[in-house]
Each structure stands twice: as C-alpha cells, then as structure tokens.
Amino acid sequence: MEFSAQQIAEYLKGKVVGDPNVKVSNLSKIEEGTPGTLTFLSNPKYTEYIYKTKASVVLVNNDFVPDKEISATLIRVENSYAALASLLSLVDSMNPRKTGISSSAVISAKAKLGENAYVGAYSVIEDGAKIGKNASIYPQVYVGDNVTIGDNVTLYPGVKIYKECVIGNNCTLHAGSVVGSEGFGFAPEADGTYGKIPQIGNAVIEDNVEIGANTTIDRATMGSTIVRKGAKLDNLVQIAHNVEIGENTVMAALSGIAGSTKIGKHCMFGGQSGVVGHCTIADGSMFAAQTGVIGSIRVPNQGFQGSPHLLASEYMKSYVYFKRLPEMRAQMNEMRKEIDELKSLLEKK
Amino acid sequence: MEFSAQQIAEYLKGKVVGDPNVKVSNLSKIEEGTPGTLTFLSNPKYTEYIYKTKASVVLVNNDFVPDKEISATLIRVENSYAALASLLSLVDSMNPRKTGISSSAVISAKAKLGENAYVGAYSVIEDGAKIGKNASIYPQVYVGDNVTIGDNVTLYPGVKIYKECVIGNNCTLHAGSVVGSEGFGFAPEADGTYGKIPQIGNAVIEDNVEIGANTTIDRATMGSTIVRKGAKLDNLVQIAHNVEIGENTVMAALSGIAGSTKIGKHCMFGGQSGVVGHCTIADGSMFAAQTGVIGSIRVPNQGFQGSPHLLASEYMKSYVYFKRLPEMRAQMNEMRKEIDELKSLLEKK
Amino acid sequence: MEFSAQQIAEYLKGKVVGDPNVKVSNLSKIEEGTPGTLTFLSNPKYTEYIYKTKASVVLVNNDFVPDKEISATLIRVENSYAALASLLSLVDSMNPRKTGISSSAVISAKAKLGENAYVGAYSVIEDGAKIGKNASIYPQVYVGDNVTIGDNVTLYPGVKIYKECVIGNNCTLHAGSVVGSEGFGFAPEADGTYGKIPQIGNAVIEDNVEIGANTTIDRATMGSTIVRKGAKLDNLVQIAHNVEIGENTVMAALSGIAGSTKIGKHCMFGGQSGVVGHCTIADGSMFAAQTGVIGSIRVPNQGFQGSPHLLASEYMKSYVYFKRLPEMRAQMNEMRKEIDELKSLLEKK
Numbered sequence A, B, C: 001m002e003f004s005a006q007q008i009a010e011y012l013k014g015k016v017v018g019d020p021n022v023k024v025s026n027l028s029k030i031e032e033g034t035p036g037t038l039t040f041l042s043n044p045k046y047t048e049y050i051y052k053t054k055a056s057v058v059l060v061n062n063d064f065v066p067d068k069e070i071s072a073t074l075i076r077v078e079n080s081y082a083a084l085a086s087l088l089s090l091v092d093s094m095n096p097r098k099t100g101i102s103s104s105a106v107i108s109a110k111a112k113l114g115e116n117a118y119v120g121a122y123s124v125i126e127d128g129a130k131i132g133k134n135a136s137i138y139p140q141v142y143v144g145d146n147v148t149i150g151d152n153v154t155l156y157p158g159v160k161i162y163k164e165c166v167i168g169n170n171c172t173l174h175a176g177s178v179v180g181s182e183g184f185g186f187a188p189e190a191d192g193t194y195g196k197i198p199q200i201g202n203a204v205i206e207d208n209v210e211i212g213a214n215t216t217i218d219r220a221t222m223g224s225t226i227v228r229k230g231a232k233l234d235n236l237v238q239i240a241h242n243v244e245i246g247e248n249t250v251m252a253a254l255s256g257i258a259g260s261t262k263i264g265k266h267c268m269f270g271g272q273s274g275v276v277g278h279c280t281i282a283d284g285s286m287f288a289a290q291t292g293v294i295g296s297i298r299v300p301n302q303g304f305q306g307s308p309h310l311l312a313s314e315y316m317k318s319y320v321y322f323k324r325l326p327e328m329r330a331q332m333n334e335m336r337k338e339i340d341e342l343k344s345l346l347e348k349k
Helices: A005-012 A044-051 A080-093 A312-323 A325-348 B005-012 B044-051 B080-093 B312-323 B325-348 C005-012 C044-051 C080-093 C312-323 C325-348
Strands: A015-017 A037-040 A057-061 A073-077 A178-181 A186-188 A194-196 A202-205 A216-218 A224-227 A303-305 B015-017 B037-040 B057-061 B073-077 B178-181 B186-188 B194-196 B202-205 B216-218 B224-227 B303-305 C015-017 C037-040 C057-061 C073-077 C178-181 C186-188 C194-196 C202-205 C216-218 C224-227 C303-305
Touching: A005 A015, A005 A057, A005 A073, A005 A080, A037 A080, A057 A080, A073 A080, A080 C186, A080 C194, A178 A202, A186 B080, A194 B080, A202 A216, A216 A224, A303 A312, A312 A325, A312 B312, A312 B325, A312 C312, A325 B325, A325 C312, A325 C325, B005 B015, B005 B057, B005 B073, B005 B080, B037 B080, B057 B080, B073 B080, B178 B202, B186 C080, B194 C080, B202 B216, B216 B224, B303 B312, B312 B325, B312 C312, B312 C325, B325 C325, C005 C015, C005 C057, C005 C073, C005 C080, C037 C080, C057 C080, C073 C080, C178 C202, C202 C216, C216 C224, C303 C312, C312 C325
Parallel strands: A037 A057, A057 A073, A178 A216, A202 A224, B037 B057, B057 B073, B178 B216, B202 B224, C037 C057, C057 C073, C178 C216, C202 C224
Antiparallel strands: A015 A073, A186 A194, B015 B073, B186 B194, C015 C073, C186 C194
C-alpha cells in the first residue's frame, strides 16, 4: 500500500514541510533510507543523517531546526518517536493474528480456554489451567496445572509456565521464557551438602507485563514472586524467588534480582546490573549497566553506578581520578621527595 | 488441614511459647503473615516484623531473645530455617507426583525406561538412552542418543540433553536448561575466519545436582565437562566445555565459568560472577556478586571481590578510598601548593 | 579403530619422534591421558603435563623443545591445535548424520524443504518457510512463517525462529536459542506506563555463523538485526534489536549488545562484557571479560577493560594503584603531618 505524505500527516495530526504528494510504501532507518520509504528522527545522535537520507519522508519533532538543506519531505509532529510507534502499530495490525486450536496440542479436559484462542501445535495445557479471551499460544508452550492466564495474552513458542502461576491480562511472554521455576533455596547441612527448601509458593505476573526471550522468573518459597503491572523485562533477565518488581519498572537484558528483594515502581535497570537479596529499592531508582547494588536504597529517583553501587555522579567523579591514579602516584612521589629535601634543608639551617 | 502449635512443635521437636492450641492451616512470610498461618524468623534483617506479624505461630531459633511483646505463639527450635524447610517438605510431599507415559511422547524402541517413570507429552527419548527409576520427565523434554539418566531424576519442561551425556541420581534440571551443547571451540584460520573444533566429549552431571532454568552446560572437546555431586547451579548459569565444578559448590544466577577451568569443592559464586578459562580455584573459595576471576586461586576458603578479583577485604578497603578520590585529589592539590609555598619561603630565608 | 603414530603422522603431515608403531584408539586431555590415547600440547600452561602424561602419543608444535625426558611418542606438526582439530573432525565425521522427516513433525504444506533434510519429532515449520539442502532440524524446533534457512544448517532441539527471519548457509544454532524475538522497544507515556513499539523488522544471520545455547537475538524495529558471516556467539548472549555484529566477531557467554549498536569485524568480547546502545565499535576491538563499553570506539584493534571501558593497559595500570589506595592514603596522611611540621618549624625560625 502507498500513502502520501499528506495522508500520513493527517493520520498523525502533523504538518507537512515539502512535497505533500510524495508517496511512501515502507518504513526505513534514517541511515538506510531509500526512496519510497518513510523514516524518523528522534535521537539527536542521528541528526547528521537527515541531511543525506534518501528516504522520501522524515518524521521530526516540532522543535527540530535544520541547519542545512534537507531533500526529504518532513512531517512535523509533537513526538516523532511516538508518531513512528503509531505507524508501526498500524502496519503491525495488518498482520492477521493466528487462530484455531491445533489438533496436535494436548489440552486437558479439566482446562478452560477463553473465546477466540489460538493454540499452536505441541503445546500442552494441563489440568485446571484457565486461559482468558483472545489468547495466542504459539507451538511448544507448556502451561502447568492450575495456571491462570488473563485476556489478550501472547505466549511465544517454547514458553514454560510451572503449575499454580498467574499471568495477568495483555501480557506478552517471549520464546523460551520460564515462569515459576523453583527458587535457589538450599540450606547447608552438617555434612557440607545442601538440603533443598521446597518452593511451595507461585509467581504472579500482573497486567501489561512483557517478558523477554529466555528470561527466568522463579516461584516463591511461600507466597508469591510478583511482577507488578506494566513492568517490562528484557531477554535473559533473572528474577529470583520472593522478589517483587514494582509497576512500570524496566530491566534490560542480563540483569538479575536476588531472592526476596523488593524493587519499587518506575525503576530502570541497565544491562547486566544486579541487586543482592533481601533489600528494598526506592521508586524511580536508575541503575547504569553493570551496577551491583549491595543493599537497600531509601531515597527515590536517584541514579547509581559501580559495583558496589555509588551515586552515579559520585562514581563517575571517582572514576575520573581512578584513570589518573598513575599520574597521582607520580605526583605523590615527587611531593615526597620535595618534602624530604625541605626537611634536610631546614635541618641544615 | 489444620494443625495446632503443639502438634507442629512435636513434629519439629520444638517448644511452644504461648498458646499451644492455636491452629494454623497455611504458611506465610513474616512480613505478610495472616491469622491462621505459620511463619518463621531466621534472617535477623526481618526481626522487626515479629513484633507486628499477624501470623498465629512463628518458628524462632532457641537463642532468639525478644525485646518487645509478641502476640504470636512461638515455637522454639534449634534452627528455624531448617524447621521451616522440614514443614515445606511435608506440604510439598502432599502433592501427588505425575505418573504415566504419555502416548504423545516419542520413545525409541532402543531406549530403556526404569520403573515408575513419568514421561509427559511431546518429550523425545532417542536411541540407546537409559533412564532410571522414578524419573519425572515433563513435556517437551529432549533426551539425546545414548544419554544415561539415574534414579529419581526430574527433568522439567523443555530440558534438552544432547547425546552421550550422563545425569546422576536425584538430580533436578529446571525448564529450558541445556546439557551437552557444543563448547565454544574455534581455531583462527589464516584468512581471518574461525574453524570449528568438533566437541566429541560429553557432559557428566553427578548425583544430587540441581540445575536452574535456562542454564547451559557445554560438552567437552574430549573427555567430560563435569558437575560434581551436590553442586547447585541457579538459573542462566554458563558452564563452558571441559570445566569441572566441585562437590557442593553453589553458583548464583548469571555467573559463568570459561573453558577448562576447575572449580574446587564448597565454593560459592555470587550472581554475575565469572572465572576465566584454564585455571584452578581452591576449595571453599567465595566470590561476591560480579567478581571477575582472572587466574588460579591456590589458598582455600578465601573471599574475593572486584574485577579483576582481589581479596574481598582488600577490595572493600580500596573501594572506600576510591569513593574518596576526589577529596584525596583536592588534598593533594592543597599539599602541592603548601610545598611550593614552603620552598619559596625557604629560598627567601 | 586403532591407528599407529606413523599413520596419524602421515595423515597430519607431521613427523614422529619415538615409537612409530605405538597404537592409539581414542583421544584424551593431556592431564588425564591414558595408554592407548592420543593427546596434544598447545597452551603453554599445560607444558608440565607432557612429562608425566600416560597418553601414548602427543601432538606438539614443531618448535616445542622439551627440557626433560618424555615417555610418550611425539608427533611434531606445524600447529598442534589445528592438527587436533583435524583429528576431531575425522572422529566426528564417523557419526552418521540423522536423517528422515519425522511423522510427528508439523510441516506446513506451504513450506519448502530442501533435499536430504532431517526433521525431528515435534518440530513445527510454518507457512512459507524455505529450508535449504542437508538441513538438520532436531526435535521441538520452531521455524516461523516465511523464515528462510540456507543449506547445511543445523538447528538443535528447541531452537525458536520467529517469522520472516533469515538464516544463511552452514549455520549452527544450539538448543534453546531464539532468533527474531521482539526487541525491547517501549515509549514512555504521559501516565508513567510504557507503550509498545511494534517490531516489524527481522533478524538476518549470514553464512557460517554459530549461535550458542539459549542465546537470544531480537528482530529489528524496522530493517534487520544482522549477524554477519563467520561470527561466533557463545551461550546466553544477548543481541538487541537493530544491532549489527561484524564478520568473524566472537562473543563469549553472557555478553550483550544493546539496541542499534554496530560492532565491527574481527572483534572479541570476553564473557559478561557489554556495549550500550546506539554506538559504533571499530574492527578488531578486544574486550576483557566484564568490560562495560559506554560509547563508540573509532580506532581499530585496541584492547579495553573496565566499566566504563578504558584502554586495557591503562585500566590495569590504574587498577594496580587502586589496590594500593589504602597505602597511598596513609602516605598522604604522613606527608600532611610533615608539611604541617615544616610549616610550624619555619614559622618559629
């Protein structure tokens, strides 16, 4: 399908600068734009590309001020990234959803499937499981005994949900993710071995949560491990037993939260960051990639970095001097010498 | 089912302080305790909650001395965490084990299954595989050619075991874990590409090992990658080819051991810690989260931290001064100025 | 099968030192060598073992000079590791490849399978998928709609490839790896929640790529996430949306690249290292384990370490002084005292 810049601007409530009749039929990245495509500029890092992109149309923010000529037609909107997202959603909505229940799925007679469900081949839905409306359960998914799943949930191929767990409405779980595995609970025995602590709780994922590919969320020893509504977990994230992740908290790939820690709302975790067990993290805390948090954080909305964690601003200040330590050492040696010289001079006087 | 504090105390060989007739029917976390539940206090971090918990019964250590009034009935035991574990095991043992061989499993005629096995739907057991007694093989598990699995082993959904690997007795492998994948063996060629080194060894998991969800254990180039008895690996752990993990060593999530490294017995790895290849780590070594070990450790029972690793005590001492580097730099500048002043003063005299 | 040292030397174009008639029937690690086996010495760390190994034959480099007597027969070759690799390949090639299309696979009538394909039980190949010659698709694999897969590709059990992705020739994907999952694209909304950015691009894996167990590669928002030919990714690696990994770049386990970053050719990433999003990394860059790269790198062929990254040589120099910070602090305190003494002395004079 082709659309003119004018049609798109109307859809996005934006304003055309340039040729309103130019047509596009696809989307592109600004650095790879080709004629007939629409692209966008949001991250200022990419500004240089707007002057040379071959895309026909570029979405830009209202406040964007070009400092050179631009050959593409611009569509000015309040938020170019949000506008792009809305176009992507439009394109995405044109893909028909998969439907039907595969005859190669094993669905317990004691399970309940909501209306309009899709269940792919080789998926297994065990006794007592309840699945809401419009579920999309791809092939090779495992839904354990008495699992409850809300409406409009997508489980991509190979998702595994252990018994008794709960998934809210509008959640998306990516391929290979695991919910409800047994926590790392072992008690040291007198003979040096570890005895297993059974994990009789469950994991509860609230509404509007997205869970990345091969991410793992352990069930609780007692009670529930909880991922609160709106949280977004990237790929290969680890959530240990009895953890609570607050609303709208986002965690980048390869980050992990150890047992019984409670993370506040609206926190942001960079990749490969982690938090030790049994602590509480205030709302709005932000962690740079690879931060290692070793205890509770009480003051909200602060940024942290380093392992163990420091305030990000303090860490970076100290790190500047870390880089210069060899120079500092040399200067100290120089001072040491000069002090000795001064002392011997003074003694002579 | 309901039990009185007295009945539970008798089962645990503990002593009731308070009302022996109060009844409980469930377990709870101390900070979330509700009437009719039993909870426990072990980690001193949670002591404050014992004075306000609404749980009816609390397991405490014999040496616990309250400093305020407690409304709950206490059961004093030698080790409250171990006592809790024993109650959890009791509850857990009431869940009936899954049984039967699903007609939707593909089991080679050349494979052997021990007595009393459970094999779930869509699992595949290849030629020559031998599986011991009381195996619980959940759906969608893959057991490759000539794999040997001991007695009382649980393989959760989606576990994949490559050909020729060996799993001991009483092991538990969580969903999505992989045993026997090919190690990262590549030899640089003259043209800048990498040639593959075939990995013809296997992986051997000894008795009583637990392997977390989506953890990966590579097969050896030659011989065996070995996880010794009693070791416990958390989720998303990486064990490279030809590694040996010692008895009763525990590794937290997202930690990794590079190729051919030999880890001693009773070591403890914090989350996101790692060890480089081709080294040897002494028994009882302990690694803080995110420690990066860059060589062999010969002296047993020491703690390490930092990347590269230092003795934990030394790392933390240095880190205290790292935090104060901007202050140190300012003090050095001050001293520099004062030395210059002293020098010019002396010159004048 | 048994071979004499002479026969093996001829195959490898090497030279026998010792008994040319000694026979071996298996391969072993040098530290575990037993009579009747062949081993090799390549990494100098293992040199000590050549004097005590019980292996019958050892492959060594032409330039190896023993400093003690060696009981084993040696075969001198130009590159002992490459020679071993060629023997391993020989052994490996004796394992017959799996063949046939399992009746328990679900293969869409609208999919195309090349000649000589193996498809295992419970694999799913969706509409429009095209798979090249000599494919080995193990059980429980998922190949989504319109996926294109080249010749001689191996997909181990449980691999999941989302719709529209492309896999080149001669690629190997290990168990549980995921290609084409949706990137971590969320736009903050005014109410503090995150709106999903649909990911309508795909992931393209070029020829000769190996992808480790449980590694995850996200599809692009628009365009393609690309892993260029010859790249090797270890287990549990994360490649975010719109990333490009250059030719022959190798990444060790648990490393991750954030969104839209472009990695050059021939780079090497140590375990647990990571790169932030939206940057460009020069060809030949090398990263020590746990390095955290926070921006673009323009100069090729340099080594880096630390978080944030520094030149490896600078990081290690600074780290030496980091270790000595308590000593530096003490020396500064001493100097401070002496300066004060000098000042008061001077005042008195």
